[in-house]
Amino acid sequence: MSVTTEHANPAATAGRPAPRANRLVSTRAGGAMVKAYWDNLFTARDRGATVVWYNGAAINPILQAAGVEWCHGEAFGARLAAMHLEGPAQQAGEAYGYINELCSYARTTLGCALLTKKEALGQVEMDQSPDMPSKEVLAARLPPPDLFVNAYAGCSTGQQWDEVSYRLFDKELPFFKVSYPLLWGNKSDAGYLRGEEWDNASKYVAGQLHDLIAFLEHKTGNKFDWEGLRESMHYIKRAAQLRLDALELCKARPTPAVFWDWVASIAPINFLPGNQALVDYFQGVKTEIEERLAEGVSALPNERYRLAFDGIMNWNKVGWLANKFAEHDAAVVCGRYTHNSFWHEPHLIDEDDPILGMAQHYLLCPFNHSAQNLAEQVLRDCETYGIDGIVFHATRTCRSATNGQLVLAKMAQQRGMQTMFFEGDVADESFYKDEILQSRLEAMLETIDVQRTRVS
Amino acid sequence: MDKAAEIDEIVKTLAKVAEDPAAYATEWKARTQRKVFGILPMNFPAEIVHSAGALPTLLQEDDAPITYGRSLLHEFYCGYTRSLVDQAATGKLAAYDGIFLVDHCVALLGAVDAIRFELPEMPVFLAQFTASMDEPSARPQISGRIGELRQRLEELCGAQIEDAAIHRSITIYNRNRALLRHVYEMRRSGRIDLTGRQMQALVKSAMVMDIEDHTALMIRLIALLEALPAVPSGQVRLHVSGHFCHAPRPELFDMIESCGVTVVDDDIYTGYRFISTDVPDDLGPIAALTRWYFDRNNNVPCSTRAQKTADWESYLGRALEANGAQGVIVLMPKFCEPHMLYYPELRKEFHTRGIPHLLIETEHEGLALEMLKTRVEALVEIIRRPALAGEPA
Ligand code: SF4
Ligand code: SF4
Numbered sequence: 001m002s003v004t005t006e007h008a009n010p011a012a013t014a015g016r017p018a019p020r021a022n023r024l025v026s027t028r029a030g031g032a033m034v035k036a037y038w039d040n041l042f043t044a045r046d047r048g049a050t051v052v053w054y055n056g057a058a059i060n061p062i063l064q065a066a067g068v069e070w071c072h073g074e075a076f077g078a079r080l081a082a083m084h085l086e087g088p089a090q091q092a093g094e095a096y097g098y099i100n101e102l103c104s105y106a107r108t109t110l111g112c113a114l115l116t117k118k119e120a121l122g123q124v125e126m127d128q129s130p131d132m133p134s135k136e137v138l139a140a141r142l143p144p145p146d147l148f149v150n151a152y153a154g155c156s157t158g159q160q161w162d163e164v165s166y167r168l169f170d171k172e173l174p175f176f177k178v179s180y181p182l183l184w185g186n187k188s189d190a191g192y193l194r195g196e197e198w199d200n201a202s203k204y205v206a207g208q209l210h211d212l213i214a215f216l217e218h219k220t221g222n223k224f225d226w227e228g229l230r231e232s233m234h235y236i237k238r239a240a241q242l243r244l245d246a247l248e249l250c251k252a253r254p255t256p257a258v259f260w261d262w263v264a265s266i267a268p269i270n271f272l273p274g275n276q277a278l279v280d281y282f283q284g285v286k287t288e289i290e291e292r293l294a295e296g297v298s299a300l301p302n303e304r305y306r307l308a309f310d311g312i313m314n315w316n317k318v319g320w321l322a323n324k325f326a327e328h329d330a331a332v333v334c335g336r337y338t339h340n341s342f343w344h345e346p347h348l349i350d351e352d353d354p355i356l357g358m359a360q361h362y363l364l365c366p367f368n369h370s371a372q373n374l375a376e377q378v379l380r381d382c383e384t385y386g387i388d389g390i391v392f393h394a395t396r397t398c399r400s401a402t403n404g405q406l407v408l409a410k411m412a413q414q415r416g417m418q419t420m421f422f423e424g425d426v427a428d429e430s431f432y433k434d435e436i437l438q439s440r441l442e443a444m445l446e447t448i449d450v451q452r453t454r455v456s
Numbered sequence: 457m458d459k460a461a462e463i464d465e466i467v468k469t470l471a472k473v474a475e476d477p478a479a480y481a482t483e484w485k486a487r488t489q490r491k492v493f494g495i496l497p498m499n500f501p502a503e504i505v506h507s508a509g510a511l512p513t514l515l516q517e518d519d520a521p522i523t524y525g526r527s528l529l530h531e532f533y534c535g536y537t538r539s540l541v542d543q544a545a546t547g548k549l550a551a552y553d554g555i556f557l558v559d560h561c562v563a564l565l566g567a568v569d570a571i572r573f574e575l576p577e578m579p580v581f582l583a584q585f586t587a588s589m590d591e592p593s594a595r596p597q598i599s600g601r602i603g604e605l606r607q608r609l610e611e612l613c614g615a616q617i618e619d620a621a622i623h624r625s626i627t628i629y630n631r632n633r634a635l636l637r638h639v640y641e642m643r644r645s646g647r648i649d650l651t652g653r654q655m656q657a658l659v660k661s662a663m664v665m666d667i668e669d670h671t672a673l674m675i676r677l678i679a680l681l682e683a684l685p686a687v688p689s690g691q692v693r694l695h696v697s698g699h700f701c702h703a704p705r706p707e708l709f710d711m712i713e714s715c716g717v718t719v720v721d722d723d724i725y726t727g728y729r730f731i732s733t734d735v736p737d738d739l740g741p742i743a744a745l746t747r748w749y750f751d752r753n754n755n756v757p758c759s760t761r762a763q764k765t766a767d768w769e770s771y772l773g774r775a776l777e778a779n780g781a782q783g784v785i786v787l788m789p790k791f792c793e794p795h796m797l798y799y800p801e802l803r804k805e806f807h808t809r810g811i812p813h814l815l816i817e818t819e820h821e822g823l824a825l826e827m828l829k830t831r832v833e834a835l836v837e838i839i840r841r842p843a844l845a846g847e848p849a
Contacts, residue, residue, distance in 0.1 A: 097804075099796045101791055159587060164798065402566070403562065403569060406527060410527075
């Protein structure tokens with residue numbers, strides 16, 4: 001066995017216990033905030049609140065200012081998958097007729113819709129166990145919707161899935177859809193945050209957000225709270241800036257935090273209310289990272305490789321993947337899903353008149369770009385964070401996340417970077433193959449070692 | 457030559473064009489010295505390309521196994537998109553002077569982006585049509601996109617496209633669609649017994665060839681068909697549904713029909729869905745093409761669109777009442793997201809109406825025809841002996 005192979009698979013050869021990811025402690029507060037959010041939402045109907053089901057972009061500040069409670073379908077699907085409780089919802093979907101090659105987020109959430117309807121009819125048996133809610137009960141706990149809003153950028157399935165939810169609830173509830181053009185680049189001036197297409201698309205979406213507000217006012221009878229919207233966006237902008245500052249600190253070698261920590265911070269920035277608690281959360285994350293830097297604490301005990309992760313998250317496998325990469329001394333430092341998403345260009349938000357900047361962020365969904373646009377962002381991040389290789393998660397049922405990946409990999413290779421693909425899925429474990437990830441990761445790390453040997 | 461032989465000859469001529477669009481495009485280009493643009497399904501207004509004096513050819517899946525395309529598009533994309541990318545990677549799109557599309561299926565967009573990377577010199581233009589038909593902002597947006605298409609075509613063809621030219625193209629295409637619909641009507645009523653393979657050749661060739669040449673052949677064909685005596689069929693009448701964007705393999709129709717079945721109607725893309733709707737001729741050209749987009753989805757709803765008031769399943773229910781089909785074969789290309797999402801709604805409708813149906817997933821490579829035949833035979837049996845019809849096939 002070559003020396004480089006030993007480096008590439010240290011856990012197997014060096015006789016030391018497999019290193020584990022030293023995850024940030026501050027993100028646990030986010031977990032508690034998110035749990036409290038869902039627990040509160042589950043009681044929305046009892047409190048007489050109006051509930052909107054929505055998918056896609058973070059339009060929650062608009063929903064908040066419209067005086068309604070919001071249920072982000074994908075977020076709930078991700079939550080179930082992360083808790084390994086997606087089974088009942090997916091089985092309900094399968095019994096209804098969904099084929100397992102269909103987007104597993106949609107399958108899970110549509111399964112929840114079926115269970116919610118069933119629960120509303122009193123057909124789900126409530127579990128009396130004090131510690132552990134029955135699996136089916138959790139999947140069925142979403143409050144039934146009063147309205148639907150779809151605001152899915154980048155993916156036709158995201159839009160069509162709400163169209164089906166609307167049908168599952170008997171085609172009776174009010175429903176508004178925001179449409180986003182793909183940032184495609186027909187013209188030579190097109191690119192990330194620039195060009196005529198970007199300007200036109202921004203205005204088109206901003207116009208639709210104004211239409212959405214009028215729709216919400218009309219359907220709920222509530223006057224839209226513009227001041228409330230400005231206030232939430234003020235807090236969101238501050239929280240987003242703190243998140244960016246904290247990400248930036250991870251340029252350090254070894255890195256004080258990894259991609260998996262940022263994954264843990266997605267839910268708060270994606271759908272929690274814009275308020276001081278959100279700012280405090282990201283301040284806490286940033287402070288912990290600063291402390292780690294000051295104390296010389298790193299995310300991995302022995303960072304040897306710096307990688308980027310491309311693709312949507314594999315929610316059933318977050319902790320597992322974090323340790324898998326740590327075992328190989330591979331710090332996943334950045335990723336498209338975490339770094340090019342979720343209010344990541346806060347300078348675009350004008351706190352006094354936030355609609356245009358919000359529209360622009362929705363357009364900047366990480367799956368709403370051409371491959372050329374993607375390359376501009378991802379390869380820039382690779383340079384910023386000193387990345388050796390890109391790990392592509394070929395998400396079996398999310399073609400939106402896999403669009404452009406093979407092209408992007410070719411572009412990265414042209415720049416001398418290593419790339420690897422592994423198959424998995426956003427919320428369906430059955431597509432994941434451990435051996436494939438293991439062998440491809442080892443092969444890539446080995447190649448990085450060889451490359452380094454040549455350079456030295 | 458007798459009438460049946462003449463019919464056969466015309467259909468074979470059309471089938472040949474449909475089988476190899478690139479060969480036809482190359483020959484047409486050499487003959488006319490004009491441009492040929494590849495257009496993509498399913499809502500592209502071909503009239504706008506025609507009015508620029510160019511040939512709009514709807515790119516088709518080809519039969520070749522996927523080779524180089526594998527390195528550009530993952531294997532879990534529908535056969536159509538994988539084939540398109542492979543055609544680009546193997547030099548089969550060389551005949552085209554550009555590629556245009558308006559549709560937004562996530563798989564299609566991924567495929568076209570890969571083609572753009574592979575063929576950097578090829579003009580590729582996406583005029584993305586808003587898929588949600590319900591909001592008031594959609595119509596002006598679509599009109600704007602058609603305007604952009606017109607402008608890009610003017611640049612590529614080096615001449616202005618006059619309104620009158622678009623009107624003329626609209627008339628020509630409406631005429632062609634009407635002729636094809638007439639053949640469909642004759643098939644529904646049992647007046648003619650063209651096979652699924654033959655019907656596909658008629659529509660698919662209309663997607664590919666010079667539309668006026670196609671119309672000329674259709675006029676001859678219809679005259680011959682009308683002169684034939686009707687042949688009443690005692691076979692089981694089936695409706696074939698689904699299969700977006702690309703044509704099901706003709707062997708599949710042969711197999712289905714070999715099970716004692718007459719396919720009386722369909723809503724597949726290379727079938728009735730393509731020809732269902734005319735462009736209104738009483739509006740300005742851009743407004744007319746915009747209206748057509750909305751009208752089509754009202755006539756034959758498509759699950760790639762988002763519209764509260766149009767349901768594919770309700771349409772199918774009405775279609776089955778009208779065409780008297782006794783069962784449905786749903787053809788679903790593997791990995792086709794919009795189809796997978798809506799299939800349960802269709803299934804529910806069939807159950808409610810007591811209509812037996814069979815779901816067949818198709819793939820680019822490999823169709824287990826013998827195995828599928830057993831399932832089609834089971835469906836036919838259930839229809840013939842309704843007591844068996846407890847469950848769908
Ligand atoms: S395919 Fe991917 S992007 Fe599309 S709806 Fe599903 S998870 Fe979202
Ligand atoms: S609609 Fe279906 S067949 Fe058409 S490109 Fe999309 S996935 Fe493929």
